[in-house]
Amino acid sequence: MNPVIRLIIRDLRATVDKALLTVQLAFPLLLLFVSGFAYSKLIQPFEVQGRLIPYPAFLAAGAIILSIMFGSILAGSLVWVDRRLNMFQQILVGPFTRGQYILSKVISSTLVGLGGAVIISIVALPILRGVHITLTSPFIIIGTVCLSAFLMGSMAIVISTFVTSEQVFNALVNLIVFILMFASSIYYPAQDAPSILRFIFLINPLTYSVDLLRFGLFGMWTSYLPYEALLLATEGGIIFFIAVMRFRNISI
Amino acid sequence: MNPIQVSDLLFSYGDRVAVNNVSFEVKKGEVFGFLGPNGAGKSTTIKILTTLLAPKHGEVYVLGYKLPEEGKEVRKRIGVVLQEASYEYSLNVEDSLDVYGLIWDIPRKERRKKINTLLAEFDLEEYRHTHIHDLSIGMKRRVQVAREFMHDMDLLFLDEPTVGMDVIVRRRTLDTIKELASKGLTVFFTTHILEEADYICDRIAVINKGKIVAIDRSKNLKELFGGIRTVDIRVDPDDLGFVLAEMRKLDSLSVNVDGDIPGRIQIATDKPLKTFQIITQTFEALNIKPISVSLEEPSLEQVFMNLVDKENRVVR
Numbered sequence: 001m002n003p004v005i006r007l008i009i010r011d012l013r014a015t016v017d018k019a020l021l022t023v024q025l026a027f028p029l030l031l032l033f034v035s036g037f038a039y040s041k042l043i044q045p046f047e048v049q050g051r052l053i054p055y056p057a058f059l060a061a062g063a064i065i066l067s068i069m070f071g072s073i074l075a076g077s078l079v080w081v082d083r084r085l086n087m088f089q090q091i092l093v094g095p096f097t098r099g100q101y102i103l104s105k106v107i108s109s110t111l112v113g114l115g116g117a118v119i120i121s122i123v124a125l126p127i128l129r130g131v132h133i134t135l136t137s138p139f140i141i142i143g144t145v146c147l148s149a150f151l152m153g154s155m156a157i158v159i160s161t162f163v164t165s166e167q168v169f170n171a172l173v174n175l176i177v178f179i180l181m182f183a184s185s186i187y188y189p190a191q192d193a194p195s196i197l198r199f200i201f202l203i204n205p206l207t208y209s210v211d212l213l214r215f216g217l218f219g220m221w222t223s224y225l226p227y228e229a230l231l232l233a234t235e236g237g238i239i240f241f242i243a244v245m246r247f248r249n250i251s252i
Numbered sequence: 253m254n255p256i257q258v259s260d261l262l263f264s265y266g267d268r269v270a271v272n273n274v275s276f277e278v279k280k281g282e283v284f285g286f287l288g289p290n291g292a293g294k295s296t297t298i299k300i301l302t303t304l305l306a307p308k309h310g311e312v313y314v315l316g317y318k319l320p321e322e323g324k325e326v327r328k329r330i331g332v333v334l335q336e337a338s339y340e341y342s343l344n345v346e347d348s349l350d351v352y353g354l355i356w357d358i359p360r361k362e363r364r365k366k367i368n369t370l371l372a373e374f375d376l377e378e379y380r381h382t383h384i385h386d387l388s389i390g391m392k393r394r395v396q397v398a399r400e401f402m403h404d405m406d407l408l409f410l411d412e413p414t415v416g417m418d419v420i421v422r423r424r425t426l427d428t429i430k431e432l433a434s435k436g437l438t439v440f441f442t443t444h445i446l447e448e449a450d451y452i453c454d455r456i457a458v459i460n461k462g463k464i465v466a467i468d469r470s471k472n473l474k475e476l477f478g479g480i481r482t483v484d485i486r487v488d489p490d491d492l493g494f495v496l497a498e499m500r501k502l503d504s505l506s507v508n509v510d511g512d513i514p515g516r517i518q519i520a521t522d523k524p525l526k527t528f529q530i531i532t533q534t535f536e537a538l539n540i541k542p543i544s545v546s547l548e549e550p551s552l553e554q555v556f557m558n559l560v561d562k563e564n565r566v567v568r
Binding site for chain 2: 001003006007009010013014015017085086087089090091092093094095096097
């Protein structure tokens, strides 16, 4: 069996905390049902290609990406769990390379994120009105979800290599999640925001993920989309490369 | 080529030299003890040999592969029991062994077999379904050592493997390791319990301040660095007075009488053979037969203190 697959199975069997998986779904669900329905009284449905999209459905795409983000961030905490329990060293003296180790963490967290996304999607089905699925939609949705998870997982791993304790890691990740979440198009479309805010939105990879997913689900096209797709893939690759480089020099 | 071949190895953390031009080799099927005080360079050496750190200078070959270039090949063929406890706390003993076997790519059927064998060998059968976090420190350590045998290896690194184990379990673990070594497994062993090293190691290296200060068989180390030794003589308590009077005439002997055991004389000496000759001549001259004459072996601890503590005190 491939070494990366063996490490992924280990993660899913031994390292991923099942309670954490439940908790990671809580926030996207709250966003979906509390924010979605609370704001829907204030925000009117809007029209995309002749179809009316209600605000809870608009927010659902954000909730799916959020569940992926929370799952992917797990990659960083998986590394910390391994370091705390000394399994990090134990694995690195085994038949693996550091690159394989990182890749396994990113894929494990991607799988957890995807699992969360599937659950959120199923729960959100009744409110996903105005969905317009074409032949290309599944590819766009799956591609977006996977690339987003890959990028965010790599980002979490890079962060984990810079900090010196699990507590700092958790605090830093909470801060970054908060910034990424509110400075993105999860709650509101980027093109309608004031110019400074729009700039911040557009350097935030979460915006690319949400916009691409909305395109896949509702056909919401913006002129930024091709660049966003390119940026998502490029940033994912670059951040993963940085993660590998950082890991090569990590002190043991 | 020997399983471990190290020449002029140097490693430093910034300005602090941790391992200073160290050279040694470990032969196939040998249990090689690597002893030293805290901070002597043991862990750094092990980290280099197990590919966690890259040497700054010198040549290191493990199982014929050059480090760090061929580290991946080395890692496939070594087993490592780290000094630190390393577990997946969410698993029970059986699952812990199973997951470890899985990451070493052992087929499921073989894993089942090995788990049963190891649980029996390490006397862990009754803890099969106990969660790791519910085990005592010694038990956890036993699982950690047992777990390493889930996969085959040519060279095993044991970094203080018996920490926290009770005497019986410790002896059983050491015997298991000894038995495996007798079948051809090479073992690199570190410990702070020197009787343990004396019991299990074929050869011992003592490292201090990053340098190897002695390397030999335990017996030879004791002879070379054991320092003052004690000749223990038992005579009939009625003859004690005559013997003492004769021996005290000789300036070359440092004679002590054990007040607790009647008829016991102890002579401290750094030249045991010569002392034996003098004692024999003395008894012949008195025409008295001793009940017993024996030479107390210096302990490995004494060797260690002579090699390490004296040097460190001088520096201090």
